[in-house]
Amino acid sequence: MKVAYYPGCASHGIAKDVDIATQLIAKDLDLELMEVDDWNCCGGGFMDDKSEEIHVALNLRNLEKVKEMGFNKMATPCSVCLNSHRIASDKYEKNPELKENVDKRLKNADIEYDNSVDSEHFIWTLIRDVGIDNIKKHVKKPLKGIKIGTYYGCQLLRPYEVMGFESPFKPTSVMDLVAATGATPVSFPLKSACCGFPLMGSNPPVGLKMADNILGNARNNGAEMLVHPCSLCHLQLDVTQLKIKDQFKQDWTLPVLYITQLIGLSFGYTPGELGIGKITTEYLKERGFT
Amino acid sequence: MEEKEITVNIKKYNENDGAFWKSYKVKADRYTQMTEVLRRIKTEQDPSLSYRASCHMAVCGSCAMKINGVPSLACKTMAFKATDEKNEINLESMDYYKEVRDLIPDIDTFYDRMYKALPGLAADEEVIAGKAEQRMLPEEQKEVWQFQGCIYCGLCVSACPSVKEDEKFLGPAAHAKGYRYIADDRDTKKEERINTLMDSAWRCTSCYMCYEVCPQDVQPVIAIKKTKSYLNDYRGPETDVIAMARKHDNAILELINDTGKIKESSLYLKTFGLGEAIKDSVNMLRSGKIKYAFTKDNDVKNINEIKKIMGDKK
Numbered sequence: 151m152k153v154a155y156y157p158g159c160a161s162h163g164i165a166k167d168v169d170i171a172t173q174l175i176a177k178d179l180d181l182e183l184m185e186v187d188d189w190n191c192c193g194g195g196f197m198d199d200k201s202e203e204i205h206v207a208l209n210l211r212n213l214e215k216v217k218e219m220g221f222n223k224m225a226t227p228c229s230v231c232l233n234s235h236r237i238a239s240d241k242y243e244k245n246p247e248l249k250e251n252v253d254k255r256l257k258n259a260d261i262e263y264d265n266s267v268d269s270e271h272f273i274w275t276l277i278r279d280v281g282i283d284n285i286k287k288h289v290k291k292p293l294k295g296i297k298i299g300t301y302y303g304c305q306l307l308r309p310y311e312v313m314g315f316e317s318p319f320k321p322t323s324v325m326d327l328v329a330a331t332g333a334t335p336v337s338f339p340l341k342s343a344c345c346g347f348p349l350m351g352s353n354p355p356v357g358l359k360m361a362d363n364i365l366g367n368a369r370n371n372g373a374e375m376l377v378h379p380c381s382l383c384h385l386q387l388d389v390t391q392l393k394i395k396d397q398f399k400q401d402w403t404l405p406v407l408y409i410t411q412l413i414g415l416s417f418g419y420t421p422g423e424l425g426i427g428k429i430t431t432e433y434l435k436e437r438g439f440t
Numbered sequence: 441m442e443e444k445e446i447t448v449n450i451k452k453y454n455e456n457d458g459a460f461w462k463s464y465k466v467k468a469d470r471y472t473q474m475t476e477v478l479r480r481i482k483t484e485q486d487p488s489l490s491y492r493a494s495c496h497m498a499v500c501g502s503c504a505m506k507i508n509g510v511p512s513l514a515c516k517t518m519a520f521k522a523t524d525e526k527n528e529i530n531l532e533s534m535d536y537y538k539e540v541r542d543l544i545p546d547i548d549t550f551y552d553r554m555y556k557a558l559p560g561l562a563a564d565e566e567v568i569a570g571k572a573e574q575r576m577l578p579e580e581q582k583e584v585w586q587f588q589g590c591i592y593c594g595l596c597v598s599a600c601p602s603v604k605e606d607e608k609f610l611g612p613a614a615h616a617k618g619y620r621y622i623a624d625d626r627d628t629k630k631e632e633r634i635n636t637l638m639d640s641a642w643r644c645t646s647c648y649m650c651y652e653v654c655p656q657d658v659q660p661v662i663a664i665k666k667t668k669s670y671l672n673d674y675r676g677p678e679t680d681v682i683a684m685a686r687k688h689d690n691a692i693l694e695l696i697n698d699t700g701k702i703k704e705s706s707l708y709l710k711t712f713g714l715g716e717a718i719k720d721s722v723n724m725l726r727s728g729k730i731k732y733a734f735t736k737d738n739d740v741k742n743i744n745e746i747k748k749i750m751g752d753k754k
Contacts, residue, residue, distance in 0.1 A: 159701045159702040159703070159704070159737070160702075160704065162701075162735065162737035163702075163703060163704045163705070163732065163735050163737060164704045164705070164729065164732045164733055164735070165732070166732040166735045167732065188740055188741045188742055189740075190696070190700040190701065190740045190745075190746055191695075191696050191700060191701045191702050193692075193696060195646055196689060196692060197692075197696075198665055199646075199665045199668040199669055199671075199689075200669060200689065200693065201669070204749060204750050207749045208696075208746070208749055208750075211745060211746075211749060255748070255749050256749065258748040258749065258751070259744070259745040259746075259748035259749050260745075261745065261749075304645070304647035304648055304649065305647075305648075308647065308648035308649065308651060308652045309648050309651045309652060309659075310652060318652050319509065319510045319652075339509075343601045343647070343649075344601045344602075344645040344647035344649070346601075346645065347645075348645040348646050348647070349602075349643070349645055351684065351685065351688030351689070351692075351711060352642040352643070352681050352682075352684050352685035352688060353606070353642060353643050353681050353684075354684075356602065356605045356606045356643065357645075359605050360601055360602075360605060360645070363601075363605075385704070388727075388729075389724065389727070389729050390720075390723075391727065392723040392726055392727055393720060393723050396723075425732075427727050427728045427729050428726070428727050428728035428729075429727055431728070
């Protein structure tokens with residue numbers, strides 16, 4: 151099955167391992183990821199604070215490219231990109247004044263778009279199109295006995311009226327995928343609280359504290375690792391983890407994985423092949439997964 | 441009408457005993473609101489049960505609490521819908537606020553934040569003196585209408601992750617109220633309001649929790665985003681938070697305008713400067729992540745499209 155794929159800036163940058171792992175497991179699952187032609191940054195989480203018109207128009211440019219490629223939907227591994235595109239489509243449909251102004255901007259750039267393309271998260275594709283049972287069939291190394299904190303974050307779930315895939319208060323997608331790998335999913339109270347990444351450009355001390363809260367809360371509820379569904383959560387919880395450790399003088403780290411990295415491990419790929427960082431790789435070695 | 445017995449588990453609290461859970465069995469039907477369930481428990485089983493409820497129609501905002509962990513109004517929640525597969529419902533006082541007794545928290549901090557946002561129209565003196573009249577156009581009313589629906593229930597503040605960590609963040613409700621007057625042309629304190637709210641707005645994570653829990657669909661996060669959009673013209677007190685937000689935002693805008701994409705490494709340098717970037721590079725080296733800091737993605741080929749989208753409309 152061919153899937154239009156929008157990687158987003160982060161997964162083509164410092165969160166490159168999100169893209170690496172997603173591409174690998176997609177191949178195993180017979181998903182041919184077709185990268186959206188000449189895609190641009192969606193401006194998720196900040197462009198709508200500058201200009202709603204520009205934000206919507208930038209996102210619709212991407213969706214128009216998807217349409218040109220012959221698809222009626224695209225999948226992204228990043229919750230912020232997902233949220234951005236879905237909110238843009240929603241506003242374009244519901245706000246005629248905004249639509250008029252967005253159309254002017256698109257016309258300026260010779261783009262015509264009919265709002266016919268849907269955006270979804272790659273984990274929605276995994277659950278809806280591939281199916282949990284099918285994923286289970288590809289598991290070669292069940293991750294038996296590992297307790298994984300299942301983190302959802304904010305942008306994947308809220309606002310529910312726009313995101314619409316699962317309950318914003320009782321989500322199950324990440325849990326179901328973790329269970330499919332043979333690992334034990336661990337729910338924790340802060341599973342859908344913000345990781346603090348959006349504050350890193352204006353109020354980093356509080357942003358880091360929020361990340362520390364998530365990691366600590368998962369750990370206190372029995373998680374030995376944490377899995378999440380977002381390229382920007384990856385920057386905050388995985389890439390920034392040593393900074394958080396120093397800042398709050400913690401004597402522990404919590405290994406963090408993007409969801410497709412965990413699935414990749416269960417499919418038999420090595421941490422190296424999945425681009426997994428040192429903290430997590432070392433922990434996996436300790437637990438006998440190399 | 442079919443009645444069913446449900447189990448209501450309530451997290452009770454008093455100063456002497458601290459917090460403890462107590463269960464009650466109550467008969468309810470499909471039209472029984474949770475406020476009615478609480479009334480039955482209090483009048484028929486446990487006169488000591490303390491909770492607030494007044495209008496029973498989602499207007500007064502008194503009965504805010506956590507129902508099965510979800511910040512909700514008890515009156516807006518039907519008992520049958522809230523029960524789980526075991527026919528049970530869990531009730532707790534809202535998060536964040538100081539507990540007073542059972543389901544009653546002390547929400548003074550909510551009001552304090554609200555008052556900082558000057559929650560009332562500052563009309564022109566001529567208007568107050570009855571010498572002039574101010575009118576509002578329907579388009580203007582449309583912009584403020586949604587944000588003025590706040591019923592002061594306190595749910596958004598209780599659920600907000602920033603409020604918990606940041607005293608200087610005024611919280612979702614105060615921002616909705618504040619923006620409601622910023623966008624109201626009859627108001628004479630627009631500048632003062634923006635000066636109060638700008639720093640606070642950049643302490644919001646845009647996590648949409650307030651949007652989700654608000655029983656009146658006020659969407660406070662949208663009011664915060666709209667307030668942030670005044671940053672370019674803002675000339676009020678320049679706090680550290682505002683200064684960093686400016687740097688960060690300008691850097692992102694420049695990157696998107698020039699390349700169509702965000703390159704985190706350049707963004708990081710422009711926002712935090714070389715010193716901080718070097719410090720963080722050491723951590724990235726330690727965690728084996730540094731190789732990705734130099735990942736180079738293609739620029740958008742048709743960058744003129746991006747420039748035209750972002751430029752002035754014709």
